[in-house]
Amino acid sequence: MKVLVEGIGSMVFGTQLKYYNQMNWQLVGIDITNKSFGLYKGLKPYIVPKYSEKNCKNCFEKIEEIVKNEKIDLVFCTVNEGLLEWSKRKKYFKERYNTNVVISDEEVIEICIDKWKTYNFFCENDIPTPRTSLKNEFELLKPRIGRGGCGIYHKNNLPENFNMKGYISQELVEGEEYTIDVLCDLKSNPIYIIPRKRIETESGVSTKGVTIYDEKIIEYVKLIISRLKPVGIINIQCFKNGDDINFIEINPRIAGGISLSFASSDNWFKAIECFYYNKEYVPKKVIYNNYMFRFYEDLIIHESNLL
Known part of the structure; x- marks a missing residue:
């Protein structure tokens, strides 16, 4: 079975690689640069464009070419920026190439x-969660769409001319x-x-x-x-x-x-x-x-x- 894995240059991919290698799979790996350690760890390597808005179409054109030529059976999506686009294409890849993309539905x-939709989901389903607002009300300021600690600020330590567009504030x-x-x-x-x-x-x-x-x-x-x-x-x-x-x-x-x-x-x-x-x-x-x-x-x- 041929399996496509993305984000193989991340630090954490190295901790997961041994579990991939335990499977009787032929691994195909993709990343955005040739200075990516995962490209040199025995996978069949490919370099693809970034999941930026400008290059998203180009990126998936390249990925589709890889899926087609390599006859990929299974895809593991690991990069935040591409998750939504992968979910939108899950049905397409299955119908056209019989490729299973391991990802939840678009919704x-x-x-x-x-994070604003996550907060509302928690509230609607009685899941305890910190109070959250689209206004600058609470101590923690986070991007609505982001990962890790990138772009997170405390209310008392905001950059000059900070704009709440694309942000939420959340109770600490x-x-x-x-x-x-x-x-x-x-x-x-x-x-x-x-x-x-x-x-x-x-x-x-x-x-x-x-x-x-x-x-x-x-x-x-x-x-x-x-x-x-x-x-x-x-x-x-x-x-x-x-x-x-x-x-x-x-x-x-x-x-x-x-x-x-x-x-x-x-x-x-x-x-x-x-x-x-x-x-x-x-x-x-x-x-x-x-x-x-x-x-x-x-x-x-x-x-x-x-x-």
Whole structure:
């Protein structure tokens, strides 16, 4: 089976690569630059344009050419900027090339990538969440569409001539930060729900974490899944302070720290292959109190060997 993976130059792809390699898959990788470590790790490499508004059409023209020529069976979407466009094309790729794109439907992606729509979804479904406004009312200012810590400000430390267009303000909540990794089958049934406490982060990515069994968080996540109807791998973020829980984000993609959840259960790619090819998958028991400590590894490439 041929599998297309994007964003193979990200730091976290290296932690996921061993799980891809455990599968009997032929991997095809795409990234936006030849200075991307994933291009030199045994995948069949391609360089594509960015998912910018200007180049989006050009990017998907190149991707479609790759899908067609490589006869891609399965696509894993991991880059925030492309998620909505992938969801819009999911049916097209399936009908034209029999290629399965592992992503939720367009309506789900729209709720997840827009923090104002996420907030309204939480409110409509009685999910506890910080108070949020399109006006400059609360302490934290965030882009409606964004990722990690990019563009986030405190109300008392705003840039000069700050404009609220494209932003939300959100109540600042305290507590320990959790990411909950979720795997759903194609009927949106949750197969795994694994909370992990983020002990330490760098640039919005977990570098130290531990899996925690928390029944209250898990029950809320089950409610979110039942109303949202995602498929594949997503992650949900919340803060917990004593008995108080506040959910803040839903990311409809693989999380940067998901290797901890894989190591604490199973290689979720095995389950996804079963979902799309009508095979039975039996979930494994989840191991809690598993710790993850992330470290760096260098890849040295001479200029003459750059793609």
